[in-house]
Amino acid sequence: MIFTPTETHLNLMRAFAGESQARNRYTIAAKKAKEKNLYVLEEVFLYTADQERAHAAVFYDLLQEASGQTLTIDGGFPVDIDPAMSGILQAAQRNERAEANDVYPAFAAQADRDGNTRAAAVFREIAKIEAVHAERFGQFETWLSGDALFSNNAVCVWMCQNCGHLHTGTKAPNVCPVCLHEQGYFLRAEMAAYTNGVTYRQQVMA
Numbered sequence: 668m669i670f671t672p673t674e675t676h677l678n679l680m681r682a683f684a685g686e687s688q689a690r691n692r693y694t695i696a697a698k699k700a701k702e703k704n705l706y707v708l709e710e711v712f713l714y715t716a717d718q719e720r721a722h723a724a725v726f727y728d729l730l731q732e733a734s735g736q737t738l739t740i741d742g743g744f745p746v747d748i749d750p751a752m753s754g755i756l757q758a759a760q761r762n763e764r765a766e767a768n769d770v771y772p773a774f775a776a777q778a779d780r781d782g783n784t785r786a787a788a789v790f791r792e793i794a795k796i797e798a799v800h801a802e803r804f805g806q807f808e809t810w811l812s813g814d815a816l817f818s819n820n821a822v823c824v825w826m827c828q829n830c831g832h833l834h835t836g837t838k839a840p841n842v843c844p845v846c847l848h849e850q851g852y853f854l855r856a857e858m859a860a861y862t863n864g865v866t867y868r869q870q871v872m873a
């Protein structure tokens with residue numbers, strides 16, 4: 668039997684391709700960050716890359732009906748090769764915004780028209796996640812280009828991303844006093860995964 672894909676099947680494949688590429692772009696960016704001793708940016712990119720893999724898996728699962736087929740798609744995919752970390756972060760933010768504001772909302776509307784309610788819901792939910800990615804990349808770009816990746820205009824808590832050491836001050840230490848890893852491992856604790864930013868802010872106030 669010949670399988671005729673709907674436009675939503677093709678959009679799911681476009682999304683799978685886009686997420687797969689985003690994952691690779693971010694692992695490539697992570698390697699560049701590491702080369703520049705910006706380990707915290709390496710972590711941000713790897714963390715986000717893993718979420719893109721998860722998005723790709725969700726879209727791929729929704730192509731179950733097309734299993735065994737080859738889907739032919741056209742699509743636009745970004746090329747952003749930049750030696751500067753700030754340029755890579757800006758491009759990442761721009762691409763995430765495009766997914767969040769344009770691409771996935773359009774795919775969701777098409778899925779509505781195709782009667783694919785699960786795909787429509789997933790496109791809408793993942794669009795919201797991509798908006799968070801855009802915001803996070805933008806925030807780190809602002810800190811990086813403002814020379815504020817490891818310093819803050821107010822006292823805050825910094826966490827060594829290697830050993831978890833917490834340091835309170837306007838600057839991350841040059842070297843972690845516990846594990847001796849360099850400053851590039853430090854992150855504002857409120858940005859750290861699995862931590863409660865409010866708790867750390869209260870600790871500073873105490």
Ligand SMILES: [Fe+2]
Pocket residue numbers: 686689718719722793797
């Ligand atoms: Fe994604």
Ligand SMILES: [Fe+2]
Pocket residue numbers: 689715719763796797800
């Ligand atoms: Fe994303």
